[in-house]
Amino acid sequence: MTPEVPMPTTLTNPDADTAVRVRGLVKTYGNTTVVNGIDIDIARGETFALLGPNGAGKSTTVEILEGFRHRTAGEVSVLGTDPVHGGLDWKARLGIVLQSSNEIASHTVREQLRYTAQLYPNPRRVEDVIAAVGLQSKATSRVAKLSGGQRRRVDVALSIIGRPELLFLDEPTTGFDPEARQEFWQLIRDLKDEGTTILLTTHYLDEAAQLGDRAAIILDGRIIDAGKITELGGPEARTPVVRWIDPDGVEREQRTLQPAALVASLVAEGGGAEPNRLEVIQPSLEDIYLALVRQTKGDLNDNA
Amino acid sequence: MTTPEVIRGSRAAARRVPPARRRSIIAVGFSRIIYEILGYFRSPDTVFFTFLFPIIMLGVLTAAFSSAGNVNPVPGGPSVSVGATYLPGMVAAGMLLSGMQGLAIEIAMEKSGGTLKRLGGSPLSPVSYFIGKFGCVFVTGLIQLTALLLFAWAVLRIDLPTSPEAWLTIAWMFPLGIACAAFLGIALSSVPRSGKSATAVVIPVMLLLQFFSGVYLQFHVLPTWMQNVSSIFPLKWMAQGMRAAFLPDGFKVMEQGEVWNLGWVAVWLAVWLVGGIILSRLTFRWLRRDT
Numbered sequence: 001m002t003p004e005v006p007m008p009t010t011l012t013n014p015d016a017d018t019a020v021r022v023r024g025l026v027k028t029y030g031n032t033t034v035v036n037g038i039d040i041d042i043a044r045g046e047t048f049a050l051l052g053p054n055g056a057g058k059s060t061t062v063e064i065l066e067g068f069r070h071r072t073a074g075e076v077s078v079l080g081t082d083p084v085h086g087g088l089d090w091k092a093r094l095g096i097v098l099q100s101s102n103e104i105a106s107h108t109v110r111e112q113l114r115y116t117a118q119l120y121p122n123p124r125r126v127e128d129v130i131a132a133v134g135l136q137s138k139a140t141s142r143v144a145k146l147s148g149g150q151r152r153r154v155d156v157a158l159s160i161i162g163r164p165e166l167l168f169l170d171e172p173t174t175g176f177d178p179e180a181r182q183e184f185w186q187l188i189r190d191l192k193d194e195g196t197t198i199l200l201t202t203h204y205l206d207e208a209a210q211l212g213d214r215a216a217i218i219l220d221g222r223i224i225d226a227g228k229i230t231e232l233g234g235p236e237a238r239t240p241v242v243r244w245i246d247p248d249g250v251e252r253e254q255r256t257l258q259p260a261a262l263v264a265s266l267v268a269e270g271g272g273a274e275p276n277r278l279e280v281i282q283p284s285l286e287d288i289y290l291a292l293v294r295q296t297k298g299d300l301n302d303n304a
Numbered sequence: 305m306t307t308p309e310v311i312r313g314s315r316a317a318a319r320r321v322p323p324a325r326r327r328s329i330i331a332v333g334f335s336r337i338i339y340e341i342l343g344y345f346r347s348p349d350t351v352f353f354t355f356l357f358p359i360i361m362l363g364v365l366t367a368a369f370s371s372a373g374n375v376n377p378v379p380g381g382p383s384v385s386v387g388a389t390y391l392p393g394m395v396a397a398g399m400l401l402s403g404m405q406g407l408a409i410e411i412a413m414e415k416s417g418g419t420l421k422r423l424g425g426s427p428l429s430p431v432s433y434f435i436g437k438f439g440c441v442f443v444t445g446l447i448q449l450t451a452l453l454l455f456a457w458a459v460l461r462i463d464l465p466t467s468p469e470a471w472l473t474i475a476w477m478f479p480l481g482i483a484c485a486a487f488l489g490i491a492l493s494s495v496p497r498s499g500k501s502a503t504a505v506v507i508p509v510m511l512l513l514q515f516f517s518g519v520y521l522q523f524h525v526l527p528t529w530m531q532n533v534s535s536i537f538p539l540k541w542m543a544q545g546m547r548a549a550f551l552p553d554g555f556k557v558m559e560q561g562e563v564w565n566l567g568w569v570a571v572w573l574a575v576w577l578v579g580g581i582i583l584s585r586l587t588f589r590w591l592r593r594d595t
Contacts, residue, residue, distance in 0.1 A: 066425055092326060092427035101418030104499070106346035107339070115339045118332055119427045121324035142346070158422070 018077075019044045019166050019197040020065060025074035027060050027221075034060045036221035037074070042214075044165075047188070047198040049212035049229070051205065051289060057221040058201045059099065059170065065199070066096055066168055079166055092120050095164030095196075097155050097172050105143030109135055109154055112143055113161055120162030132187055133157045134180075148175040156184070166197045173207060185210050205286040215285075217292055224296045233288035241283065245276035326427060333435025340440035344406070353507060354406045355444065358394040359452050361520065365390045366460050381554035387460045391452075392546035393519040398452055399478065400539050402445035403485025404492060405510045407437060411493035411588075412502035420590065430590045441486045442479070449478065465550055473549040473566065480573050481542040487580025488538070494587040518543050524558035531560060538576040545569040 020042035027035040035057045042048045052058050063069045064076060067083035076083055081090045105112070110126060117123035130139050133153040138146060143154050152175055159167060169188075173181045181204075188211050192198060202208055208215055209229055216226035225232055239255040242262050246252050247270065256262050259280045266275045281287075344350055366387035376383035414420050423433060456462040465471060492509075496502040514520055516530055517539040523531065534540040547555065548564035556564050 068421070068425065088326065088427040088429060091425065094425070096422070096425040098418060098422060098425070101422065102499075103417040103419045103422070104347075104413050106343045111339070111342065115335065116426065118327055118335055121326045155422075162427070 017044050018042070019046070019079060020048075020199065021075070021077045022061075022065070023075040025061065025064065025076060026072045027057075027064065027069070028072045034221055035064075035071075038218070038221070038223055040216060040223075040226075042197060042199060044197050045192070045195050046213045047192055047200060047211050049208035049215040050199065050201045050218060051208055051215055052218035053293065056218045058218050061218070062168060062170055062199065062201055066094070067091070092162060093165045095159035095162060095167040097159045097167075097169045099170045100148075100152065100174055101155065103143070105151075105154075108140050108142050109146075109157070110139045112154065113157055116158050117161045122163055123161050124163050126161070129157045129161050132160070132190070134183055149177060149180050152176065153180075153184070156187070160191065164196060166199070167191065169198060169200045169202075171202060172200070173202070173204065181207070205284070205289055209285040217289060219293055219296050225292055229285065232285065233283075233292055237288045237291055238283055241279075241281040243277070243279045243281065247276075329429045329432050330435065332428065333432035334439065336432055336436025337439030337443065340436045341443055344440055344444055349503065350406060350410070353503075354401045355448055357401060358398040358448070359455050361397070362387065362390055362394045362452065362456060363460070365520065377558050378554040382552040384551065384555075385460075385462060387456065388462045389522060389551070391456050391462055392550040393517075393523075393543045394452060395449060395474075395546045395550070396481070396517075396539060396542035397514055397519045398448045399445060399481040399542055400485050400510065400514070402448055403441050403482045404489035405506055406444070407441060407486055407489030408492035408495075408506045409502045411437075411490060412496040412506070413499035415493070415589075416496075416499035416502075424590050433590075437490075438483075438486055441482060441489075445478075445482045470549040473545065477542065477545045477549070477569065477573075480570070480577065481538070481545075484538050484573050484577040484580055487577060487584050490584035491580060491587050494589070513537055513539050516540075522558075523547075535560075538573055541569045541572045545573075 018041060020040060022038055022040040025035055025038040025040075026033065038057075038061060040048070040061075050058050050062065060069065064071050065078050065083060067078075067086045070084060078086070079090065079093055083090075107115075109130060113126045113129060117126055127139075130136055133156055135150065135153055135157070138150060143151060146154065152172065156169075156172060159169075173184055176184060185207070188198065188200075192211075198211070200208065200211060212229045214227060215229050215232055216223045217232070218224070231238075236255075239257055240259045241253060241255050242259050243251070243253045244266065254262060263275070263278065263280065266278075267273070283291075344355075366385075369386045372386060374383040374385055375389050411420075453464060457464050465474075492506060493502075496505040513534075516526070516534040517523070517537060518526060518531075518534070519539070523540070523543065526534075531540075544559060544564065545566060547559070548566055548569075556562055559565070
């Protein structure tokens with residue numbers, strides 16, 4: 001009689017086009033389940049955004065992929081390696097921007113980058129990276145003396161100095177002014193053009209919309225929706241909304257794929273009069289995200 | 305460290321860059337020594353409380369107690385100045401501060417500030433990290449020792465040892481003591497809960513130890529119970545060993561048992577060294593995989 005041995009799913013030979021592959025990821029602390037069965041695939045060269053409210057399990061998931069935490073169950077392969085066994089050569093292929101840190105930093109920007117560059121087999125040039133993050137004028141300043149946004153750029157610079165194949169960005173633009181964010185986005189686009197795979201977690205949905213190819217929304221440790229940024233939420237959620245105040249003073253709202261036709265009919269009904277406070281809204285990623293989160297939370301409450 | 309321009313430019317313009325090798329763990333560690341020393345001397349707290357402290361205390365104590373005249377334990381034997389009786393204790397304190405206090409505070413702050421986590425996600429081996437830390441401790445400790453002796457000799461006019469035996473004692477005690485202190489510093493670094501509290505937790509412990517071990521107070525005037533308590537800890541033995549090296553032989557009558565007991569100094573420091581290695585191995589977390 002042959003004992004029934006479950007076939008282990010092999011992680012040693014993943015698709016060469018896949019940078020990150022996650023199946024059934026679970027993480028529990030005591031009785032609390034923080035991550036509850038997540039699947040993720042990130043193709044090489046892709047920018048993938050992980051969205052979700054605080055405490056949804058985003059950071060835990062990312063830290064498991066980075067090798068900072070052990071998982072309770074599931075399979076994880078990052079650049080073909082299980083992060084639990086990731087050695088220095090594996091780490092040399094990653095770039096990690098952690099959530100904002102509070103480092104005592106008595107070295108200058110240039111020193112910090114120069115010493116970090118030595119860790120990698122094929123680092124970028126220090127001066128190129130300083131220029132890429134726009135810190136030329138601060139190259140000889142001690143990191144401790146920089147503003148919050150400038151220090152964040154140092155974090156980013158340190159993460160890309162080693163020419164990573166896969167870049168983890170955890171809330172990278174927190175504390176940036178609008179101009180700095182625009183510049184940062186351009187930097188990320190440049191990295192993407194060079195073929196860098198990027199896993200981005202962010203609270204700023206415009207950031208995800210600007211940079212992401214695909215996204216997943218995590219809520220209560222589960223992925224509630226995933227797909228191309230332009231398709232997230234499904235066609236229903238993306239239907240334009242027309243809002244106006246009808247002649248009786250009542251706020252009206254209607255979803256329609258022909259907003260212009262609707263507006264025209266409103267004008268016709270009103271005998272040519274302009275509808276009051278007329279708006280045609282293309283739902284932004286933020287609207288779609290909020291609707292999804294609200295809807296899922298509602299479902300959970302109904303089931304409870 | 306830079307890749308030749310040929311490789312980066314023409315040949316691999318479109319293709320992937322040929323796999324270069326990471327620098328060896330040892331080479332990275334040695335370059336980190338310079339990095340750590342830079343950080344050490346740029347931290348005002350470290351420069352004052354760790355580097356300059358024994359030098360300042362030697363100046364203060366010598367100025368305060370010199371009016372009492374020279375010290376002469378054996379009637380008719382050699383006498384030395386008050387400053388000279390404090391010097392060995394300050395040398396020992398320097399070893400303790402450079403090794404234990406410096407590392408304990410620094411690593412605690414690196415842990416709470418996120419530096420250790422960032423390094424844990426980078427291809428830096430903990431071995432390289434510790435080569436950097438230990439190298440920094442040895443180099444700054446040696447500079448501190450030199451500065452202390454220069455200050456004692458040039459400013460306070462304290463005679464330094466002339467016999468080769470005395471310098472030989474210093475030559476083996478210094479590395480042993482400072483290595484022992486460094487490992488204990490790594491172990492102690494896991495005690496403070498935050499970087500902010502690190503100084504507040506570490507410095508008082510170190511100060512107490514220095515008072516008990518005959519650094520700021522002459523060891524022979526301490527009550528027996530205090531002498532016995534301090535005999536458990538390594539600092540007392542460092543100070544005793546340094547007294548053997550710096551003071552005339554006749555001064556051993558002021559020690560416990562009226563002997564220098566260098567054998568026990570070596571044994572006890574070795575025991576603490578091993579203990580420190582085990583403790584730091586058990587307590588140091590490079591990556592906090594799970595909290």
